[in-house]
Amino acid sequence: MTMHGVKLVAADDTKTLMEGLREGQTLTAGRGQMRLAVINPTPERIERAIKLVEKGKPSRGVQEMWFVPDGLLQSGGKLAFMYPGIDSQMPIDTRDVADWFHMPHVKAQRDASLENRGSEVFFTSDLYTRILKKLGIKADLLLGHSIGEWTAMVASGYAGDQSVEEVAAAFQPGMLPVPGVVFVALSCGVDKARAAIEDLPDLEISHDNCPHQSIICGIEASADAAMARLSTQKIMCHKLDFRSGFHTSLFQNYTGVIENSFRSLNFGEPKLPLWSATTCRPYPRERDALQKLLIQHLVEPVRFRELTEALYAEGVRVFLQVGAGSLPGFINDTLRGRPHLALSTIASQRSALAQMQRFCTGLFAEGADFDFNAMHKEPDKPPVQELRSVPPAPPAVALDLVQEMELCFADMRDAMREVTAALQTTAPFRLKTKHKLSLKERPELMDHCLYRQKKGWKNTSDLFPVMPMTATIELVKKLAEAHVEGRVVIAIEDIAASKWLAVESVKELDIELSYDGRRRLKVDIIGHFVATAVMATGYPAAPACSLPPLTQPRASSIPLATVYHDGWLFHGPQYQCLTAFDAVGTDGIDGRIKATSTPGALLDNVGQLAGLWIMQALPIDRYAMPIRIKKVSFFGPQPQIGIMDCSVRNRRIRSRDIMFDMEVSSHNQVWARLEGWEKWRFECDDKLWQFLLKPGRRLLAEQREGFSWFEPQQLSDGICHDLSRRYLREAERKIYQGLSATKQKDWMCGRVAAKDAIRQFIWSRGYAHDIHPAEIWIQNDLNGKPCITEMPGEWLLHVSISHKENLGVAMVSELPFPGIDIERIESRQDSFLRAAFTSSEWDLLPAQDRAEWITRFWSAKEAFAKSTGLGLQGDPKKFVIEELQKDRIRIQQAWVHSTKLGSFIVSKFGGFH
């Protein structure tokens, strides 16, 4: 593009000003209080400009004309250069201005990774810093927004003689985003933002830009909640397209890596004051204070609005943005109504060259004096080519030393970028894969059977071997590292297990992998498990342990020796790695774990420690299984030998779930940090708990006189399902699984009562061994009558079962054909009574407690009919009650015992002699 003329006139009175304007020259600069400028000064425009001057009203840039009688700089206002950070407004093509000034091009990296966008912002600002220098435009002070402060450090001289490349490289590792954290821009000030984020965890204000824009930063769930609150107030919210935890305390844990980088920087003597948006004061000069502020800058909010106010108070009236960004908008919003001017070197509406003309003209109008010729002259040398494709041939025209150096830097920079790009970008992908899981290939999983059965029990379905969640994490690691070359998994986030990976039979897993091309690989084991692996070229340096010491530490009440052998934990030899409990406190447990090569075993033992703490610390619902982990960070490859220290700290207890933070370390160097390990707490009263610990020894059903009664306080779907694994053998479970959901619970209650009645009977006859419920097999004959197909011992035993409303009763007898029945006492309709009882039975019914007696009568008939193996077969009058005594009822010469238990009647018939 060629540049049209600009007419710049300066004078101390309007008369001289207008004379200057009418003169034929296109460039008339000079010293003077009043300033007038016209871009592309056609005769019509000159006429309009004269009218403008005659009117005497100041005008700034409307229709490319300026008339400023008393410029902001002219009257003593200061000029500040503002360095933007990463912004939604990305730099436009700046090759035209670069060519104009014979400077190397800024190579745009359009893959939009945070690092590359950062680089582009740096280099664009750097280009303009040099252009401004060439033009002779001098600032009184500098400021930056977010990482723009780093570019400003170079421009101010703080970074010494280091090039922007070196500084950018030093800061690069600091750009690692905090996982799972999002930025949301809000169209409101900090007051409203503060109200919107109140009470939401891990969500903070990261930027106070101006009265109409603030940015919040934090975990997605909290951010979404805040957005929902704000939308009701008609406040616009916009999730930014890059993630990082900069300027919040969430970034606290990530500063360690870049602190080292900062140390490598040589700080120089600043030529210009640089103001900090963290402190709203000038940067300090002392090295220590400077380094401290650099860290502070990353973990504290950007107070740009306050900085604007502070600079205004300092006398700054003109703000020039060096690069592309939204800073002029922030300034205008904060200083609305007060005399000031905010300009940008780059504007998306026009070419870089046209905008240069415009901002220079604007500065002139306010009273800036600089080398207008530099801005106006035509290029007299061929433009510098894109440096990447054309290596600098010996220049035809002698380039000066500075240019040569620039070319050299540009080459280095491009080489650096190429190397970095090659390292950083494996193309994004999304693919489906399969993974086969079998006990044959993973025999160690037999040591991770959730249900204990008799020693040597062969049926794997009854034992239920499953992949430990930690082994699935290992699988995710393996998949990630296999699919992204040259990377290691440094963290796994948002782990959620929805269904056990049961390996009782060979399992083919469908897995979906999606990689963002940079750092994050999401792994979805369809139907079972999701997690996101965070990848890097190497592990971060191992931090020191950071979990607090235990509160009220004491010795474990569960001795280590009993942990595996007395059934506290179900784990088999390959997962038995706990070697010591150091102490148990009110807030956690410390122990030691032997590292092994069994995949997932080390971290599984961390979970075991958490489980052991729950067992000692909680009075109820101690049966807990892992369901989610917010984040596991790795600071090295998995250790395979040696003893690791492990700290487990409870973070939260709720009625149904419990959360922990853990660290696995050696010599105070953390290998793995687990944050937000969440376990689901099953409803589990003490009775169930005792049974879970010793399923071969303890009963769940109460043993009453002659019958077994199982009435669980609450029987959730989860517990019922769990009991189906513990009480039923595979063949029985198939029947259970075929029942409707509502019937399953009743049926389960009956089976628990029956198996416990049988176990009680066997033990009462002197059998000294444990009996696991699955050792007993109850089938139903063709008429539906239950019969014992298999049980320990030599006895011949008969069983009868009845269930009602999540309540089961059962009885056993050595005599054939026992019968038991349970009914709820309730008033019944006359039609029922007429159908059920004969007139002789009517006569027997006592007048008092009628509902109870009717139920006793009815239940007795049911129990007796059951004993025949056929039931009532729709004819209740088939068996007639003949006599009634206190608690027994005679039917066909046999006595049926009738017992009232709460609102139920249990009737039992002991069988035929």
Place this chain on the structure above:
Amino acid sequence: MLQIQNEQQILNDVRTMIAGIIGQDVDLNDQEIALDTSFNRDLELESIEFVVLSEQLQNRYGKDIDFAGWLASKELQDIINLRVGDVVRFIEQCH
């Protein structure tokens, strides 16, 4: 709430607001801000200035003007191409 009369009056309101926001001494007799004036290309309105405008519109025409919601329903390209007339017609519609 104010009785809204016609497009011209809304345009005048919007014009005054814009002039106040961008801090230019806009001559209202001049046809500088018209229905087909583009917020982005012609006025170079910043996103924050847009927020201020929406706030002022809400103050003037009442809470029924869900400017934020209206904008949220638009594609980025539509917002970039937004003209003064689009806003004027939106306000008209709301009444």
